[in-house]
Amino acid sequence: MSKCICTLEPKAIWENFYKLTQVPRPSNHEEKAREFVMNWAKENGIHAEMDEANNILLSKPATPGMENRKGVILQGHLDMVPQKNEDKQHDFTKDPIEAYIDGEWVTADGTTLGADNGIGVATGMAILLSKDIPHGPVEVLITATEETGMDGANGIRHNWLKGDILLNLDSETEGELYVGCAGGIDGEIAFDYTPEAVPAGHKAFQLSLKGLKGGHSGMDINLGRGNANKLYFRFLKAVSKELDLRLSSVSGGNMRNAIPREAFGIMTVPAANADKFLTKVKEYEGIFKAELSAKEPNLTFFAEETALPQNVMPVKVQYNLINAIKACPNGAMRMIDSMPDTVETSNNLAIVKGGEGKIEIYMLMRSSVETAKTSLAQVVASVFELAEASKINFTGEYPGWKPNPDSAIRKEMEEVYMKLYGKKPAIMAIHAGLECGILGSAYPHWDMISFGPTISSPHSPDEKVNIESVSKFWEFLKATLAAIPTK
Structure with a gap:
């Protein structure tokens, strides 16, 4: 050097x-x-x-x-x-x-x-x-x-x-x-809520997903790399009801035009479910590694016990948020017919962050076909409307x-x-x-x-x-x- x-x-x-x-x-x-x-x-x-x-x-x-x-x-x-x-x-x-x-x-x-x-x-x-x-x-x-x-x-x-x-x-x-x-268009979504007290008898954990490659949300979107937000909320969807998990805060991704490489969050579970929670984290680390071994060899997914947070998200808002992130389209949607190696339409679920009464979500939708870009934005809007998001805005459109x-x-x-x-x-x-x-x-x-x-x-x-x-x-x-x- x-x-x-x-x-x-x-x-x-x-x-x-x-x-x-x-x-x-x-x-x-x-x-x-x-x-x-x-x-x-x-x-x-x-x-x-x-x-x-x-x-x-x-x-x-x-x-x-x-x-x-x-x-x-x-x-x-x-x-x-x-x-x-x-x-x-x-x-x-x-x-x-x-x-x-x-x-x-x-x-x-x-x-x-x-x-x-x-x-x-x-x-x-x-x-x-x-x-x-x-x-x-x-x-x-x-x-x-x-x-x-x-x-x-x-x-x-x-x-x-x-x-x-x-x-x-x-x-x-x-x-x-x-x-x-x-061309592109930005999606800006928000969930506003009134925080609730942490339930009695709960333990808190910081859950971390790290080591993904990330990359350019246009050039690299079809390479099959992991999206930290999608993987993170996939886990939450799988275990939150079973373990009575309560989400306090989350931070995944930091640039709308970069595929998110990391996601972190604070959550609580009843003390009786703590060991099972850690077992599930280990299980899903194995699942993610097995599915993405060729693309994401450095992936790690782990939880560490931490101090109890001040509050958690209401169950209904948490349920809607997790389902919306799980259902939101991400990655390459369609290739160009005349250039089959080039992506026509895609979405990058780039940022999910917040706590203390507000979760913000940012994404960048791209397409070389204006009508397809509009249609993708409508799909995203439909997902978050069903999830009763507080704000759904589309801004920064460019041709x-x-x-x-x-x-x-x-x-x-x-x-x-x-x-x-x-x-x-x-x-x-x-x-x-x-x-x-x-x-x-x-x-x-x-x-x-x-x-x-x-x-x-x-x-x-x-x-x-x-x-x-x-x-x-x-x-x-x-x-x-x-x-x-x-x-």
Whole structure:
């Protein structure tokens, strides 16, 4: 872990990415990163502006002889998903990311790396600093708070950017060009209740589910990984009535666009049922491990006796909550008929948390088909209406990005890739929320493509970026800029 990632090639990207790892930038806490970028631009004589939604626009004129080329926008988002292992001491609002070289990859020590989308931002910075890369007029658009609501894209200033072609640098497999993406909608559910006293003669336990891989709720949703909330409430459904279990509090997951890796809760059972409760926990740990052995080898499920809580949930509310979480759809719902390896519609039951009178539930539904997304939201609403939830809201809806069969930049980039590597890139749609759909609605004349280096396990502490793929991505981008057609 001693070798700095800033020594890697291409240094133009890695030096900038290293600087980004040293500045806190979790979603909704990007102030220091914005200040860093604006100061960096000033120090390097690069024109920089910020709009009302905290998006940053950096611009650079064409190199000599390239003035008549179409303008290109290089786009990435500034924020990163803050996920860490439970035993890692790290404050994402203050501490730098501890990135290091691990063989053919760059990863981080116990946290997300932020290559999503720090590599894209660092690449735009590298182009702005370059002295020997031919290109037409270039704008670098760094959007705000993409991961938790695409706030920057939704609030982008109209008639601000001058370019004709958007190159989104936020895809995660080298050798693939993305021409479409899923839209999404957030579900926000709440159960309000009046807490009750802990029944006499009860013992309390903290029940913990840990060690799941988690991952990106779009890219990884069809990999068969465990969802901590679904597993946790599966157990509660199986034993709560039999053991007279009373739930006091629960905390599962912490990001709507990350598959939940852990869940914890405080619950009580009559003292006479305590041993049976512990036996059931052990039994279900075995069941979960047997079912998920190939996908979740590090899963652990255990209970420890703890102090009695102040109160518990009423039996009826607990019954409704457990049934609703058990019944709520989760995971991949349907694949795209014309692209059977790509998810069309999915739901991520991301967060279940609370106690002391209120339980909150958050989920992210995605689909490349708007009507299917609406239908899934109706299914979720039906489940929680039957469970008599206090609040059922759907917010933050954003559109998908429909592929353009006549895209000139796609054809140009296919040819460039073929010349460089002797094969055509794969043309893909992605089951994730790229900003292209939203940005394209504000700038409908843009011709858009998304591509990037290979990033594994984004939105989880296992996130890593392949070093060789960054080099190929860089060479491909430079060749693409040189091949941009005239206006």
